[in-house]
Amino acid sequence: MKTVISQYKQKLKRPEEIAALMECGWVCCSDIALGYPPAIYSAVMNRIQQEADFTVQLHTILDVQPMPCYDERLMGKMGVSWFSGKYARQGVAAGVGDVMPCYYRDMPELFENYIDMDAFCATVSPMDRHGYFSTGCTASNSLAMLKKAEHIFLEVNENMPRSLSGPVIHISQVTALCENNVPLPATEPSEPDAVSQIIGKLIAAEIPDGATIQLGIGGIPEAVGQALKKKHHLGIHTELFTDSMMELIASGAVDNSRKAIHPGRSVATFAYGSQNMYDFVNDNPAIEILPVDYVNNPLVIAEHSDFISVNSALEVDFWGQVCAESVGNRHISGTGGQSDYVRGARLSPGGKSFIAFPSTAINGKVSRIKPTLTQGAVVTTSKNDVDRIVTEYGIAEMRGKTLSERTRALIAIAHPDFREALKTEARKMKILS
Secondary structure, three states, rough: OOOHHHHHHHEEOOOOHHHHOOOOEEEEEEEHHHHHOOOHHHHHHHHHHHHHOOOOOOEEEEOOOHHHHHOOOOOOOEEEEEEOOHHHHHHHOOOOOOOOOOHHHHHHHHHHHHHHOEEEEEEEOOOOOOEEEOOOEEEHHHHHHHOOOOEEEEEEEOOOOOOOOOEEEEHHHOEEEEOOOOOOOOOOOOOOOOOHHHHHHHHHHHOOOOOOOOOOOHHHHHHHHHHHOOOOEEEOOEEOOOOOOOOOOOOOOOOOOOOOOOOOOOEEEEEOOOHHHHHHHOOOEEEOOHHHHHHOOOOHHHHOOOOEEEEOOOEEEOOOEEOOOOEEEEEOOOOOOOHHHHHHHHHHHOOEEEEOOOEEOOOHHHHHOOOOOOOOOOOOOOOOOOOOEEEOOOOEEOOOOOOOHHHHHHHOOOOHHHHHHHHHHHOOOOOOO
């Protein structure tokens, strides 16, 4: 029987050799954020550029580093984005990227049942003495991809933290692997601007001691995290584990002691932030990185009393429809987990969900609260699910309110420069008299 070390050595290749193992027309998938294997995919793109008759399709989720599959010089839609960052967004706009509409919680089922997957490609932590690799900061879809893929290609990076709860891959499962010990993509926390700080304090005032929180991506969720440091016995159950959450644990505000499930542990489905936070996650038994179809299941979220969800938006209309993924028909991102947590918080005893954003955009020229969404805008959270809308001017409660009541509440938290125009439009629409 081969030892795990001998198997490792036998399967160790250069990225170019891994790319050479792929066949024309293959579908290759990688998990969210840090799960993307840059050396392998760069080698694949180099092969595409060198061989005119060689093509593959790469499925990506939240690109946090350059992705060659969205290069404007490529012909055809080789990259498929399930939740877009900067590079996928540019690729879609250039016509070389495609988009998969979905809820974050549904991704594993879609990968298993709808995607003809030839290869799972991932960045992982180094192999342990038992022959196992950890998917580290990424657990969202890895299990589903491992079940479905015919081939497994790993990029081993000594900088990837080891998760004690997330998916593991044994060397015997691996088709081939390479080593690439580059720094992980990281972002240092920045001080929220004045508007974000105001919004953060408004939301923090609504969060009781003992609540369990989910904070989305962006400056406002980070500001909420900063404003919660004097709270007590908070819990974390979130899709994204961030630096602000690490700081809440360090401050003593989070101890996860009152959670009905996973007490004493912070639960997330992926982590992204600073290197300091990655070091915190590494080998930490109090951080559980688990699959997204569990973490983002609204029924699982609802098991926590006083669950608080905080997410952002690009614009909201008088009905309370939330757009967080496009500007008109211009693609920005995806639905992600916003709807998962809005629904989970609504089902939670005492739960609240907040959709928060600055009242204006484009340096104050445009109101984010509008009579109707911009033509072509994608609805992320429906009017029937929305709970509370927040700007720097206050909180508008939507649930149990009529269209006219919602409209008045939203106009009251719009920027003062736009309130009269919004009232005029509401009257034209026969919403207000």
